[in-house]
Amino acid sequence: MKVDNWILKQAETAPDRLAVDDGKTQLTFLKLKQQVSQLAGQLKAASVLDGDRVAIMTKNSLLGYLMALAVLGSGKTIVWINWRLSDDEIKRQLSDSEPAACLVADELFRESFDQQFIPFSTITNQTAVQVTLVPEFPSQTVASIMYTSGTTGRPKGVMQTFGNHLASATASTFNLGVMPGDEWLCAVPIFHISGFSIMMRGLIYGMANRLVDHFDAELIDRVLKHEPISTISVVPYMLKQLLKYRTADNTPYQANFRCMLLGGGPIDRPTLQQCRQRQIPVVQSYGMTETCSQISALNSADADKRIGSVGKPLFLTQLTLSQANQEVLIKTPALTPGYLNRQAAFQRKLNDTGWYRTGDVGHFDEDGFLYIDGRLDDMIISGGENIFPDEVEAAYANRPDIDEIAVVGQDDAKWGQVPTAFVVSDAPLDQADLTAYGRQKLAHYKVPTRFIKIDKLPTNASGKVQRFKLKQLL
Template sequence: METQNWLLKQAATQPKKVAVDDGNQQLTFCQLKAIVEDFASRLDQLHPGEKVGLLANNDLQSYEIALAVLASGRTIVWLNWRLADEELQRQMKDSDLAVCLVDDPLWRETMDERFVSYTDFLALSQGSRPLVATFDYDRVASIMYTSGTTGNPKGVLQTFGNHFYSAVSSALNLGLTSSDEWLCVAPIFHISGFSIIMRGLIYGMTVRIVDKFRVENVAAILAAEPVTIMSVVPFMLKKLVAEQEATGRRYNAGFRCMLLGGGTIDRPTLVKCQQMAIPVVQCYGMTETCSQIVALRASDALAKLGSVGQPLFTTQLKLSAKGEILLKTPALTPGYLNLPDKLPAKMVDGWYKTGDVGHLDHDGYLYIDGRLDEMLISGGENIFPQEVEQVYLEYPGIKELAVVAKADPEWGQVPVAFVVADQRVADQQLIEFGYQHLAHYKVPRQYIYVDHLPKNASGKVQRFLLRQKLS
């Protein structure tokens, strides 16, 4: 199945509509098409093959180059600029990249001839070449490496069809208006950011791209500009709520919602959002599904506190006997790069095993309990670290906290907490606090204070390194 090149379609049907805005420059779909044709010609001069690597910041040139890769019939390999040299080289080799374009501020002295800075790319001869007329739904549009908390990251293949059905599902859930403008502050090398770019092309919607999250800057944009939707993680939402509390500055009248991913949010923050008329749509998704596949309506945010919602229109969901979340969706990846056996190993009777454990309430709303591979069993009882961590992050002065399993001769395993905090607190105080909110067997008895939690390039806690500290 094919679909017309989305950029060509938008340039033909609404040429004067603003496609992208970085706060300094606005480009219509017609203007964007001309730039992409030029950049596609410059790409040809590099002879990159079918795949092009990108080390990109959230900026206008990265947006334009990404579209040039897609519209020239090539696949983007998104690389995380937080990677160490060794990790970057490993992913370059795994994806067999001949060329990786590098945003100038991200240039490293260790980069070899395969890496081309944006400055050198723009110094190539200007030209114009016809863009591909159609996108094949089965063709791989992008490759993103999963974060890999315990092993080497895997390259997730994302087709044009995956992106299309993800966008359609999101539109059916959030609704779509002709005036929608989506603020993109999430990194575009993550699916949370890149999916906004793809939706902009599919919907014919303006993407307001922002280089990084600075709360005062983002709040000013939401107040003064016609942004209607913003994707956030809990950290961002809490910062924005605190900023509005401090300044009293309300967002523009057309603002519709915060799309919240990356974890659930606490009731006090949701109550404040409701009081401030900031709708919050919580959601659940992954790199393998091109963003969210389950979402909670803003109107249900308080009644279904902690839930990520119900499956979107194109998603089927059920739980295994162990409570693992299984799903079917046309947004699901066709596989992993160079790992043909990996996806089949995650399938059971046509259902994809997410590795996440959850439960459904009587209304069919999904709650995420944790990762199956992170669950610990103490005296026959299942404990999910995320549940414990959410509780303790409400304790004053605790900045970060991670729970891991420690072997115990009596109980098999017991939870231990690693804590980053403003100051030390007596263990008994933290235990008593835990007893107020959790079953006693879930409450850690040991609290280890550290300066920081070990994290990978995507910011996820590497629990296996914490477990090693206990052995």
């Protein structure tokens, strides 16, 4: 099966329809095609399209959006790089994915970057050569690669095909619907699946994307009140910040606003109740990078009776629970074909009958609504970002003043969770020094907010740290 190049398809069928708006510039689908074609010619002139993959590091800018579509429309795979990562983390991901180049928004360029990193301005200053955008793609062609974590070993790159993105978008529209004039506000990072899926759905549905550079609650509140936004995707931290403005000023959002799609971690009952009181239509959802975003969602009509639920499986998705440990198991055409260079690791995620093991634990209520109870492992979700304790611990492993370290998540009113470290050491702990050291090795949100000295880490008979006992000490 082949799928259309959705840029070309929309330019042909809806040339005058709004495609993207960054608050300053608006592009129709025809203008979008023209600018993407121009950029593709400039990428070709800079020899960026010589390989199969191109990495991109950008915020939610219009140029970043266009650059990504120029890579995609040229038939190359996008490797999304989280600009918040440390140099070492970025280098590990580039070493694993081997892109022809890493395109970097000028404001994110670092002095430490070598010739593999190319500023956007270098591309836009090129004289374009003639390039024809690829008209169609085999559905199994990998469109994008996203890394779910950067570890001290080989990072895990999730491959997402055009067929995966199409299946995800199809499932979403059966749940949320699409109407003429819809506009999806993208305030989540486009290097995450939550943001990139908005881009892809815009192309597939012929729906406008409203880009904002980064999350600013005051700006988002103003946009929702004064612009014709129909949908916004948020994580719990974003939702709580937006609620503050609704509390201070109960001016309603625009009439066609109908969905605040919530994902990225657990949300507390009082927050959802406040949303209901302030007539904010929250749709709780559940998904992952491996499934190109949501696979289950709770519609706003059920929100009152099912607070805390992520709803029922979307169209095309099968979902069940393991009898052994209540792990959520799924089958869906949106599921990744595997991890880049780590197919054995992906195969281990499939059970004997082909169900994908998500690593999440959940339960159904009597009416079949799904509730996510937590992780089988100990992943920390802070402000919508995933933090893996092993990665943080490894960053500190070589410090001579640390004998042992274990990291757990601590509840936080602002971020949902924050990482906290328990340290075994004979030396006094210098909190400021430990924080500064971590920021050299890790993205800042991964650095523990506290370092607590402990005489001995609790372990089981096999020597594994019992993190639940550490959490009891918080």
